[in-house]
Amino acid sequence: MDKPIIFAEYLGLPCVSNVIDIEVMDDQHIKVSRLGDAGTEIVELVLPAVVTVSDSINEPRLTQMRGIMMAKKKKIDVMDIAALGTSLDEIGGAVPKSEVVEFITSKSRKAGQKYEGDAAEITAQVVGLLVNEAKVL
């Protein structure tokens, strides 16, 4: 999630990322909670501001059938770069700072050994393997 932060930096706007709660203080200020490394950080922001949220921000409600049907009827405006009054050169799209040149299949893990049966027996067996074979205990 680097793009929104770069966007805020270009616009010179304050920005807080990884936000899990937003509270409106007044017309000019919001208070947000951010998941940081040392705990939850409470930050006051002057508006306008850019905020990026974590998936903990809410539980999205399920869309109702009526809403889905209405959405299908909405007109979608498609604009190209020229219509926005700019050009690829101007926004740095002609020579991007980085570009994906290849997709490589991830090294996928292989399924190991699965043990079924008497819980006491198989658990003891697996602990033995963690110690003697994998050497991680």
Add this chain to the structure above:
Amino acid sequence: MTKILVIADIKEGVLKGSTVELLSKAKAIGAETAVVAIGSNIEPLITDLVNAGSDTQYVADDPGLELFSAGPYASCVVDAAKQFGANLVWFGFSESGKAAAPRVAAQLDAACATEITDVVLSGDQIEVIRPAIANKVMQRVKVNTDKLVAVVRAGAFEATEEITGTENVKKLSLPEADLKAVIKELLSDASGEIDLADANIVISVGRGAKDQTGVDLVKELASDLKAGFGSSRSMVDGGFMAHNKQVGQTGKIVAPSLYMAIGISGAIQHLAGMNGSKVILAVNKDPEAPIFNVADYGIVGDLFEVVPILREEINKLRN
């Protein structure tokens, strides 16, 4: 010569392992290395910073920098990167790193890449490898500028034992406070607990634990082993675990020597956060659970039955 600036990852006055890993990789590439340390009371860490493999140490040390604030933090890194003439600026994998790296990239007019797992240099050309689509594929990314700011994925680089640096401390001037995003308070919920990102063993609990009783049971196993204690998303949504304990694509990404998935079915978003672990043990009562497709060892059984036996067996070993 390539110049690599590594941002020191400091937590509760201790230099974290990721800093050594990043500097080890930088030295292995044959780069000139520098480190930037930002915080309060850095002085006692200088020796650690040198021993971690840095040849220059940029230091911003002030009580005002004790709490992380992305703006001032990024200013310090930009200042150090300019003084050093860095080609590559590397952050370890942390929330502060993820927040500061894009700002630094924008200010330096550099390319930005998050979660890189490898870097390839040929002449002036920089390329990085990073995962995409929940780790299903890796991207090879070509950098078209001479500068790259990157966040390195946890566990991507290994620390080497024999690494040395030289002491050459440079004080940075203090950044201006960010008046438009003011940090008011830090609600610490992790003090004294084992950090998931650093733990050698991580144990995570999932929906199979059902409720607090199940969570507490698995937590006891974690404390026996002095392991980091994490969770799948369902237990966070259920209110049984704190948000910062979530392991997965949108939570913490971990790569310990041993990862135990207890009562976790293995949704792809969870796998993305832990499938870099060296050894994976899964306990689940559903023999068809997708977690078994990535686990090195799988125990098919009810965690309420298996976990107490696991504790008993492990404690037998310890004595």
